[in-house]
Amino acid sequence: MSKPVLELSGISKRFGAVQALSEVDLQVAPGEVVALLGDNGAGKSTLVKVIAGVNPADSGTIKWENHPVTISKPGDAQRLGIATIYQDLALCDNLDIVANLFLGSERTVLGTLDELEMERRAQTLLDSLSVKMPSLRVPVASLSGGQRQIIAIARSLLGDPKVVMLDEPTAALGVAQTAQVLDLIERLRDQGLGVVLISHNMADVRAVADRAAVLRLGRNAGDFPVQETSYEEIVAAITGAADNPVARRSGRVSVSGTEEE
Amino acid sequence: MSAPVGEAPVQRDGSGKPRTGRRVRQVRELGILLALVLLVAVTTLYNPGFLMAQNVRDLLLGATLLTILAVGQSMVLITRNVDLSVGSVLGLSAFAVGVLFVSFPGLPVPLAALAGVLVGTACGLVNGLLVAATRVPALVVTLGTLYIFRGIDHWWASGRQINAADMPPAFLGIGRATVLGLPVPALLALAVVLAAGWCLSSYRSGRELYAVGSDPHAARLAGIPVDRRVFIPFVVNGSLAGLAGVLYAARFGTVDATVGTGLELEVVAAAVVGGVAIFGGSGTVYGAALGALLLTTIGAALPVLRVDAFWQQAIVGLLILVAIGLDRLLALRTARRLRGGGSRGA
Numbered sequence: 233m234s235k236p237v238l239e240l241s242g243i244s245k246r247f248g249a250v251q252a253l254s255e256v257d258l259q260v261a262p263g264e265v266v267a268l269l270g271d272n273g274a275g276k277s278t279l280v281k282v283i284a285g286v287n288p289a290d291s292g293t294i295k296w297e298n299h300p301v302t303i304s305k306p307g308d309a310q311r312l313g314i315a316t317i318y319q320d321l322a323l324c325d326n327l328d329i330v331a332n333l334f335l336g337s338e339r340t341v342l343g344t345l346d347e348l349e350m351e352r353r354a355q356t357l358l359d360s361l362s363v364k365m366p367s368l369r370v371p372v373a374s375l376s377g378g379q380r381q382i383i384a385i386a387r388s389l390l391g392d393p394k395v396v397m398l399d400e401p402t403a404a405l406g407v408a409q410t411a412q413v414l415d416l417i418e419r420l421r422d423q424g425l426g427v428v429l430i431s432h433n434m435a436d437v438r439a440v441a442d443r444a445a446v447l448r449l450g451r452n453a454g455d456f457p458v459q460e461t462s463y464e465e466i467v468a469a470i471t472g473a474a475d476n477p478v479a480r481r482s483g484r485v486s487v488s489g490t491e492e493e
Numbered sequence: 494m495s496a497p498v499g500e501a502p503v504q505r506d507g508s509g510k511p512r513t514g515r516r517v518r519q520v521r522e523l524g525i526l527l528a529l530v531l532l533v534a535v536t537t538l539y540n541p542g543f544l545m546a547q548n549v550r551d552l553l554l555g556a557t558l559l560t561i562l563a564v565g566q567s568m569v570l571i572t573r574n575v576d577l578s579v580g581s582v583l584g585l586s587a588f589a590v591g592v593l594f595v596s597f598p599g600l601p602v603p604l605a606a607l608a609g610v611l612v613g614t615a616c617g618l619v620n621g622l623l624v625a626a627t628r629v630p631a632l633v634v635t636l637g638t639l640y641i642f643r644g645i646d647h648w649w650a651s652g653r654q655i656n657a658a659d660m661p662p663a664f665l666g667i668g669r670a671t672v673l674g675l676p677v678p679a680l681l682a683l684a685v686v687l688a689a690g691w692c693l694s695s696y697r698s699g700r701e702l703y704a705v706g707s708d709p710h711a712a713r714l715a716g717i718p719v720d721r722r723v724f725i726p727f728v729v730n731g732s733l734a735g736l737a738g739v740l741y742a743a744r745f746g747t748v749d750a751t752v753g754t755g756l757e758l759e760v761v762a763a764a765v766v767g768g769v770a771i772f773g774g775s776g777t778v779y780g781a782a783l784g785a786l787l788l789t790t791i792g793a794a795l796p797v798l799r800v801d802a803f804w805q806q807a808i809v810g811l812l813i814l815v816a817i818g819l820d821r822l823l824a825l826r827t828a829r830r831l832r833g834g835g836s837r838g839a
Contacts, residue, residue, distance in 0.1 A: 322714045324707035326774030327700075335704055336715030344695040371775075374824065 235298065236261045237426050238283070238314070238395050243292035245278055252278040253289070253450045260395055260426035265417060267441035267458070268430045269470055275450040276430050280397050283428075284316040285309040315388035316397045323384055325373035329365060330354045332372050333387045357386055361419055378409025382416055389420075396420055397428040402436050414440050434463060448472050521768045524819065525783040529790060536794040543797050546674065553679040554668075554744065556789035558583070560682040560782045561737045562756065563763040564689045565730030567781040570764055571693070572723050573706040573773025574624060574631035579734045580756035581642035582616040584748075586738025588646055591655030591748040594664065602664045609739035610732055616642055617731015625724040639757065643750075650750035657746030668744035678740045685733065686782045693778060702726065706773025762809060763788050766816045787812075 236259040245253040253275045260266050270276045281287040283294075285303040294301055296312050303309050309316070323332050330347070333354050339346045354368055363382055365375075372380055381401055388396060398417070402410040410433075417440050420427050431437055437444060438458060446453040446469040454469040467473070536543045562579050569576045590609040593600055616638070623634045657665055670677040693699035704712040705722045713719050742748050761771075767784025769776030788809060795805050 318714075322708075322711040324704045324711050324774065326707040326770075327703055331700060331704075335700075335712070336717055338697045338700060340697060345697060345700060 234261050234263070236295075237297055239295040239298075240279075240283070241293055241295075243279070243282060243289045243294075245275075245282055245287065245289050251450055253282070256292070256447065256450070256452055258445055260428055262394065262426050263421055263424045264443065265421050265427040265429055265441045267437040267444045268428055268447065269437065269444050269466065270447035270453070271470055273449075274447040274470075276447055277399065278450075279447065280316065280399060280428070280430060283309065283314060283395075283397060310391060310393075313392065313394040314397065315391060315393035315395070317381075317384050317388050317399065317401065319399045319403065323372050323380055323387075326371050328371055329368045329375075329383055332383060333357070333390060335387075337390065353390075357389065360423075361386060361389075361416060363416065376409060377405050378412045381405065381409070381413050385413075385416060385420075393425065395426040395428065397430075399430045400432065401429070402431065402433060410436065434466065437466075438463070446470055521820070521823065522777065522780045522783060525767060525780060525787055525816075529783065529787050532787070532790055532794055536797050540797050543794070548793075550671070550674070550676055552790060552793050554676045555793065556786045557676070557678040557682045557744075558737045558741060558756075559759065559763055559785040559789055561685050561733050561740070562760040563767065563781040563785040564682075564685055564778045565726075565733035566760045567764045567767070567769045567776060567778045568689065568693070568702065568726040569631070569730050570761075570769050570771060571702050571706045571773055571776060572726055573709070574723060574726070575635065575761065575771070576620060576631065576727060576730050577635040577757045577761075578616065578620060578638040578642055579730065579737075579760055580753040581639050581646065582613050582731055582734035583738040583741060583753035583756060584750065585616065585642050585646045586610070586612040586735040587742040587748045587752045588650055588655070588738075588750065590739055590742045591659065592649070594660045595655060598661075602661065602667070605664065606736075606739045609742070610735040613735015613738060614728060614732040616734070617728040620731060621724040621727030624727060625720040631727075643754070647750045652750075654747065654749040660742070660746060664743055665746050666743075668740070668746075678744065681736075681740070682782075685736075686778055689729075689778045698722070698725075703774050706775075708774075759788065760785075762813055766809075766812050768816065768820065770820065784816075 238258075238260040240256065240258045243253055243256045243258075244251070256275070256279060258266070258268075258279065268276050268279065278287065282289045283303065285306045285308050288302075288304045294303055301308075301312060303312070303314075324335060327335065330351050334350050339349045339353070341349075351368055358365060358368075361382075363386065365379065372383060375383065385396070385398070385401070401413050401417070405413065414436060417427055417429065421440075421442075429437070429441060441458045444454075444456045444458050444461070444466055446456070446466065448470065449472075453472065454466075456466055456469070458466075533544070542548065562583070566576060566579060586609040589612045590605050593605050593608055620631075620635055620638055623629060623638070624631045627634075667677060672680060693702065701712065701717045701722050704715065704717055705719050709719050712722075738753070741752060763785035764776070764781040765771055765784070766787060767776065767780035767782065769781050769784075791808060791812075792805060795802065795808070
C-alpha cells in the first residue's frame with residue numbers, strides 16, 4: 233500500500249453527553265477506495281463531518297500527506313483537497329448541467345459569464361470520467377438519479393481534490409444507475425484519488441472497495457481488506473455479533489472456569 | 494404514450510452543440526409571441542383599424558407600466574419570492590411626484606422623477622429587509638406592506654386629488670413624446686427589459702438568482718450569499734415600481750390615493766403567462782415582458798372583437814392555466830427524451 237494521503241489517529245468527538253467518536257483511526261491512500269461501514273449511529277457521518285471540517289474534532293491528529301494539519305472549517309478541507317458529496321446532492325434543479333457544475337465558481341470574462349469556456353471545461357471533465365450526457369444544457373431536474381449523482385460527483389472534482397468522500401451515493405438509485413455510479417468511483421480510483429465511501433449496501437462495498445473500515449458505537453471495530461474477507465465477518469463487525477450477551481457470558485464463564493482450576 | 498424507441502438522441506455526444514435546454518426556453522417565449530401574433534392577426538382581420546399607427550402607439554403605451562412591473566416582479570419570482578406590494582408602491586410614488594410638483598412648482602422634471610423612483614426604492618428596501626432578514630415568507634411580508642403602503646398613501650392624500658394642471662407641461666410631455674414614432678415610455682420599458690435580461694443572463698449575480706430560487710439550500714452550500722441575492726431583487730423591483738409610478742403620473746396627469754390598486758395580481762399574471770415559474774428558478778424577463786404585452790393586447794382586442802368585457806378576466810385566467818400546463822408538458826417531454834436517450838451512456 234502506498235503512503236496514505238490522509239491519516240487520522242485518535243479522533244474523538246463529543247456532542248454534549250454523547251460520545252460520538254472515541255479514538256478513531258482511519259487512513260486513506262491515493263488510488264484506494266475505503267468503505268466506511270457501520271450501523272446507524274455508529275459515527276460514520278460524524279467522522280465524515282470531522283474530515284470535511286463541518287464539525288471539527290475535539291481531539292486527535294489529522295495528517296495530510298504526512299504533515300499534521302488542522303481542519304476547523306469546510307474551507308480548510310477544500311483547500312487541502314478534500315471534496316465531500318453529501319447525501320442531499322445540493323444541485324439546483326432548474327439550472328443546466330454546466331451551470332450546476334460551476335455554481336459558485338463561475339468562469340467570467342470582463343465580469344460576464346464565459347459560457348463557452350465553462351461548457352468546454354465541463355465537457356472535458358465529463359469526458360475524462362467517460363461520462364456521457366445527452367446534452368449539457370438541460371436542467372438537472374430532467375436527469376435520472378444516477379446522472380444527478382454523477383453530476384454532483386463531477387462538480388466536486390473541479391477543485392482538483394485528492395480525496396473524495398461520498399455519503400451514501402447509491403442509496404436512492406436503481407440497479408443500472410448504481411452500476412454507473414460504481415463505475416465512476418472506480419474511475420476516480422484509477423485516476424489516483426483516495427475515495428471514502430459511506431454505504432449501507434454490502435454489494436456495492438464488495439464491488440468497488442479495497443478496504444472496509446468498520447465503526448461501531450463510535451470506535452474502530454475492524455479494518456478489513458475486502459477481497460480477503462467474507463461477507464459474514466464484515467457484518468459481524470458492524471453488528472458487533474461477537475459482542476453480544478451470549479458471547480460475553482460464555483467468555484466470562486470460560487474465564488472464571490480457568491480461574492477455578 | 495410510450496417513448497418512441499428509435500427516436501434520435503437530441504445530441505450525439507460532447508462535440509455537438511444543440512442545446513435542448515435553451516431550445517425549450519426559446520420555444521416557451523416563441524409560444525407567447527405566436528399567441529400575440531395570432532391575436533393581432535385575427536383582430537386585424539376583423540377590424541383593419543386595429544393595426545393603425547395611433548392604435549399601436551396606444552397599445553404600447555398601455556403595456557409600458559405592466560411591462561416594467563413584470564420585469565421587476567420576475568426578478569423577485571425567480572428567487573422564489575413574490576412582491577404583492579407593487580401596486581401600492583406605484584401609487585405611493587405617483588402621488589409623491591404629484592405632491593412634489595404642487596409643493597415646489599418650479600421643480601426640475603428629472604429631479605421629481607428621481608424622487609419618485611427613490612420612493613419606490615425605499616419601499617423595496619423595506620420589503621427586502623423584512624424578507625431577507627426575518628425570513629418571513631415574502632407572500633406574507635408583501636401582503637402586509639401592500640396595505641401599509643396603501644395606508645400611507647391614503648393618509649397622505651386624505652382625499653386629495655392632484656390634476657394635470659398642477660404638473661408642468663414638460664413632465665406631462667413625457668407621456669406623449671415619441672421617438673421614431675414610438676412612445677418614449679415604451680422605449681424606456683424596452684430599455685428596462687433589455688438591461689434586466691442582460692444582467693440575468695450574463696452576470697454571476699444573475700445566474701445566482703436562479704440558483705437561489707431553484708434550491709436555496711444548495712445555493713448556500715455553493716457559497717452564494719443567499720440573503721443578499723433575495724434582498725437585491727426586492728430593491729430593484731421597488732425602484733422599477735417607483736419608475737412606473739412616475740410614468741403613470743406623467744401619462745395620466747391625475748393621481749389620487751387609489752392609483753395602482755389591484756395591479757399586483759395582473760403583474761404576477763403577466764410574469765406567469767410569460768413563463769416565469771411561481772416556484773422560482775426559471776423564466777426570463779423577456780418572457781414576462783411578452784406576457785405583459787399579450788395581456789394588454791387582449792384587453793385592447795376584445796372590445797374590437799366585440800367580446801363582452803366580462804369575458805376578459807376569464808380569458809386571462811384560462812391563459813394562465815394554459816401557460817402552466819404548457820410548461821409542465823415541455824418539462825415532461827424533455828425529461829422523457831433525456832432518460833430514453835441517456836440511460837445507456839451515462
